[in-house]
Amino acid sequence: MTLAGRAEDSAAVLACIGDAVGGRASTLLVRGEAGVGKTSLVGETCRAASDRVETIWAGCLPLTSMTVPLLPLRGVLRLAGLGDGVTVVEFDAWLDRSTADRPVVLVVDDLQWADQSSLDVLLYVIAGRQDRGLALIVTLRAGAENERLSGWLADVQRLPRVRELILDRLDRAGTGEQIAGIFGRPPDEGLVDEVHVRTGGNPYLTSLLVRDVDPRATVLPASRPVRLRDAVIRPWREMSPQARELTRIVAVGGHPQSYDRLVRIALTLGFGAPVLPVLREAVEAGVMRATLEGRYWFTHPLLAEILDGDLxxxxxxxxxxxxxxxxxxxxxxxxxxxxxxxxxxxxxxxxxxxxxxxxxxxxxxxxxxxxxxxxxxxxxxxxxxxxxxxxxxxxxxxxAQAGLGPEDLEAVEALIELLPPDREPLRLGRLMVRRAVLRMSMGIDGPNVELRRAAVAVTAPYPGSVEHALATGRLAEAMLFAGDPDGVPLAGTALELAEACGDEEALPAALIPTAYAKLRTGRPGAEQDATRAWKIASRLRLFTTFKDAVYATVNVHHNASPSYAAAIYRRGAEDLAARGAPHSHIAEMCAWEATQLLRMGDWPECRRRLRVALGARPGPRGDAVARLTAAELACLQGRQAEAEGHLARAEEIFAVHASGLSFLRFNEVRAQMAFGAGNPERAYEIAVRDLDCGRYVEEMLPIAARALADQADACRDNGRDPARVLAALADLRRRYPIVVPDPGAVLPDDEQRAMQAGADAETARAARDPAELVLWRAAADACYEAGLPWEEAYTRWRQAQAALRDRRTHREAPEALRRAQQLATDLAAQPLLTDLQKLARSARINPTETARPVEPTSDLPGLTRREREILGYLLAGGTYAEIAKALVLSEKTISVHISNMLRKTGTANRVQLAELARRRREERPRHDGSDIR
CATH class of the missing domain: 1.25.40 (Serine Threonine Protein Phosphatase 5, Tetratricopeptide repeat)
Structure with a gap:
């Protein structure tokens, strides 16, 4: 496993090991301060590669290793059957013999304590043969280089195939990952901030600081662990009294101090010793260090807190x-x-x-x-x-400028309390609008119509004011979100007021509900209104309104595919960054982008955007979105414990902000987690509750049908009658025959078709309907057309299962299984890969075999030879890219040929074309020898 925040560093260690596996000698010097995790990094990475290499560990000890010749290597020498008096050449020859059998990783830990003899041996090894599978990985503490070691390093770094890895402290996101690993669940973002400030990202100090902290804590306890205090203060106690006194003075300063300032402060306090030599002592002891700006501060900031607290x-x-x-x-x-x-x-x-x-x-x-x-x-x-x-x-x-919603809202509510309503009604009205918007953007409220209606009432005596236009626009938006049809005409009124008041600030707040009103009534121009609101809000740096405009741009688009939505959110984040917006707003955009990237199957980029989102405090809404996405990704890839941790954090946020976050995908992720835990009954309960609620339920019909199909399969597997489950399924489909779209946004047609096809196929699976294979085939093709790789991988698996139930359709299973295997591998979907491997073994199918085209029927007139060839690959489940590669053509050429076939056959898309060809093949009379006498 990769240590928290160390993916790139682990890759550097693995690259060194990879050289050894490839038969090339390589050396890596891993340098960093005490507690930064050098040993852990090397150890974890070597364990991950243990199936490919032999790892030999040599450790140096303080003082002893520097005086006893070859002490760090004695364990290696005993392993090799060599005595303490071994020569450099003999040791090198033993390495030659060892690497001839298997690549070897020789780790020398804490090289700063090594004796000269050990350094000589290592230098000879590094300068030796380059054509052997040997990786030498050396860790050493930064700042502990003495004259002897400095000379050795200078010699080594001139040699070929020697690389250096500087291991820095963890950034805030890395610290958050480390704490999550210790807690077994994601920590509160405020706690991450506090820990990172206290430890400066030093992993060892972080582990000591949070080891006994309640995982649900939002702040650190007032007292510090004894072990942490001892670890931090130990080198300070070894300094002279003058150095200890000077560091106390620095600690009270609260942040890095310049030399000149320290001299002035010391003089004021009557500090008797010269400052410079005392300061040098503190630096050489590793207690303090100079910053890039030439100021002096503690190597471990926690020491400043301890020293200040002792006064x-x-x-x-x-x-x-x-x-x-x-x-x-x-x-x-x-x-x-x-x-x-x-x-x-x-x-x-x-x-x-x-x-x-x-x-x-x-x-x-x-x-x-x-x-x-x-x-x-x-x-x-x-x-x-x-x-x-x-x-x-x-x-x-x-x-507001800092993007700190809670502090902004606190100030707004304080001002509303302080302002007399009869003296400054417009100012009060603006504050009331701000309060409603903040409460919704933070997830405290949903579309709280009454708060906004009160703002309209306060500003109503001033119909030409920008404040009244703002209040009216925000009220119309809330009414539309609440499903109130009166929001449609009010949006038109808001736009009239905004245009008449002469202040551009009011326009975005009116254009956004106007866009939603046009979506609701089917009038054109919704996208243009949302885009216009985006541009004005960006130019005026109205960041909260800007985010609402971005959401509207996605929601009102006539066919907002995941790739379109991801691109919009990426543009939104870039626009916010260019305008100097606070990171909390940018993080929220990144969280939404990550959600769409996950749906697209681009999970590596999804993880990168989640890291940006969670690298600072994104606010309750952004935090919840990011946690839900992280939970779903972890669940789909088989990391159930990690998924449960992210979901638990999201649930904590939801418990506080339930009314304002009810539109998020909580129930979909909860159901996905239930499937991951092997609990389809729980998944069904969640899905049906959401369906009966009647809002945000597009995915819930396929989920409910899948849950019942899983239960029906379990009944059959255990010899029980599935009649009760099938009755529940019949009732479900009677009440919900079709996928119910969210009324507040446009569900792309191809996604709706894919969801409907999935629900129908799951229904057939539960009932063992003879049409099951046809329905799974249609569902898989629909998922492909909609660009939903996770769903396609799952449906291809089910397609293969259905095909194997009938000997007449066995030939279809290998290609469906192969496509599912390819997708699941790309997605790192380990649970699905496990199911696919079980199916492949039981059916004796090689899922990695390349696609073989199926011979299409000759009953489709007018097709050219090339078109028939391409159709054969389509029938085998090949993608445009696979067909193009197999036939040495471009994907564009394949697309043109398929368009021609659609025209000739009167079909609407490739799914219908393939289905037509399959039916014609299945209708052909087969010669089975029954007429032979």
Whole structure:
């Protein structure tokens, strides 16, 4: 298995091992700080390759290995039957003999402790034969290179086939993956933020920090684990008293400090020793390091927290006051100055500098922090020169710019409470609209019509205002989402108001419901309205409205295939990034794109987009979308525990935001998980409940039919009568004969056909209907035409099963099985691959055999020889690409020939063409020898 966040690093180690498997010698130097995971990376990767290579592990020990010759290699020497006095040549010759039998991976861990004799042996091996299957992988701690090792490294790095891997700390997403592995489920995003800040992405410290934390926790406990504290503080205790005192001063500073500032602070605090040599001691001890900007900070940020926490409150206030005094004369960082005044308990200057710093900073998140600091100090001021309302307005603006929905909503609700409704009705109306939009975008509410209706009422006395136009547009949108037909005329009114008010800000809020109204009534122009809303919202940087416009662009498209939707969401993310939108908005777009990529079968890109989505806090809606997609992907690929973890996190979000997230695919994923767990009864319960609810149910009829078919098969397998199950199925299909589309969006025709065909085929499977094979064939072809590879792989498997039930149709099974195997392999769908392999073994079919064309009937007049040849491959289940490759033609040429055959036969598509050819073949009289006397 790949360690969290280490896919590329694992690939580098595997590449070195791959050279050995290919008979080429290769060396990899893995360098990184203590606790970054060097040993774990190499160990896990070597275990993954254990079936191809022989791994020999040699470890170095502190102090001992540096003084005892060849100590790191003694275990290897004993394995080789060589004595301690072995020569370099003898050791190298033994490696030659070993690699002649099987590729060898020689791992030398913690090379910084190796003695000179061991280094000499390793240098000789690295410089030796290049035509043997030997991978030498060496780990060494960054910053621990002494003069002896530095010279050795310089010599080695000049040699051919020597590569170096610098193992960095994990990024935030990698830290999240690591915590998920420890918890057995995805952690809260806020907890990931806190852990990553505390540990800086060091995997060892992360493991110590979260080992005993409740997996459902949203914040870290106040106390730190003893083992973690000991691990972090150990090198600090070994320094001189002066170095320990100086590092305490740095810790109170709260972030990296320049040398000049440290000198000033130390002087103010009466620090007696020269700063530079003491600072050098801390760096050489590995306690501190210099940043790229020339500032000094702790190698492990947790140490700063520990040292600061060990101070008495009086000590801490005194040191903060000294920082403030030193910085006041040269306030190059006024935010820092404000922080130190506040922590020194000096309220008036802390408030004044917080406001100045907030006005001066460009970062929205930092500005938000400073304004909130000012708000917390405001009640303790004697004569504040700014009102609480103005402070909350500044907080609201900063939160909106930072994309922090909860903080934005908190400020909006505070302002609504503070504003008298009779004094500033337009401002109040705008805030009420903002509250409704935020609550829906965060998943707190669904289309809360009453909140928006109240905003319309407040602004109604000002019909020409932009605020009234905004409120009307948002009300129309909510009414349409709620299924209220009165939303259609109101959308037209909203557009009139928006165009009349003279402010472009109101237009997107009116164009979006107008697009949905046109979709609902079948009028043209819905896509153009959504696109226009997109462009205006992008230009005005109305990011929340922009996302709504992107969703509308997908939802109102006449044939929004997964590839179309994925492309739209990708464009939306790129547009947001180009406009400088907060990452939370971009992450939400990436989450939706990942969902479509999964449907397309592009699971590697799906995983990459999920990593972007979960690499920051995407908000409740984006988080839920990403978790559901990650759960479904893991389930389809057989990682049930991982899938359950992602779904559990999504369920937690849903528990808080149920009314606002009910439109998401929770029940579809829950049903998929039930199938993965072998529980079709649960899948049926979920599907029927959704069908009876009557909303967002396109996929639920095929799921319910599949669940009942699985139960019917289980009854037969166990010698039970499936009559009860078949009765439930008959009732299901009586109530739901056709797939029910979502009224709020356009379901592409080809997808609806595929779902309907799947439901019909599952119904036939349950009843052992003689038409089952024909129906599975039609379902598989429909899935192919709709571009649904997961569904096609499943239906091809069922097609092969059905074909094998009748000796007359056996010949169809190998090609269906082959196509299913190819798709399942590409999709890494391990559960389905297992089922396919079982079927292939029982039927004695080789699923990897290439497609052989079927001879079509001669009863289709007017076909050329080439067209008949292509038709034969179509009957065998070949794709355009496969046919083109087999006949050495382009896919475009194949498409032209098939179009000609459609015209000649009067069929509408390749599915109908293949079905016609199959019927003609099956209708031909067969000579079975029965007339021979």
């Amino acid at each position: 008495l409150p009086e000590q801490r206030r005194q040191m903060h006051a000294s920082y403030a005094s030193a910085l006041h004369d040269d306030p190059t960082d006024i935010a820092d100055l404000a922080d130190h005044y506040e922590r020194a308990g000096m309220t008036e200057p802390a408030f004044r500098w917080a406001l100045q710093a907030a006005d001066a900073t460009a970062g929205a998140a930092e500005r938000l922090r400073l304004f909130r600091r000012a708000l917390s100090l405001w009640p303790n001021l004697k004569n504040p020169k700014i009102s609480r309302t103005d402070l909350w307005e500044q907080i609201r603006a900063a939160a």
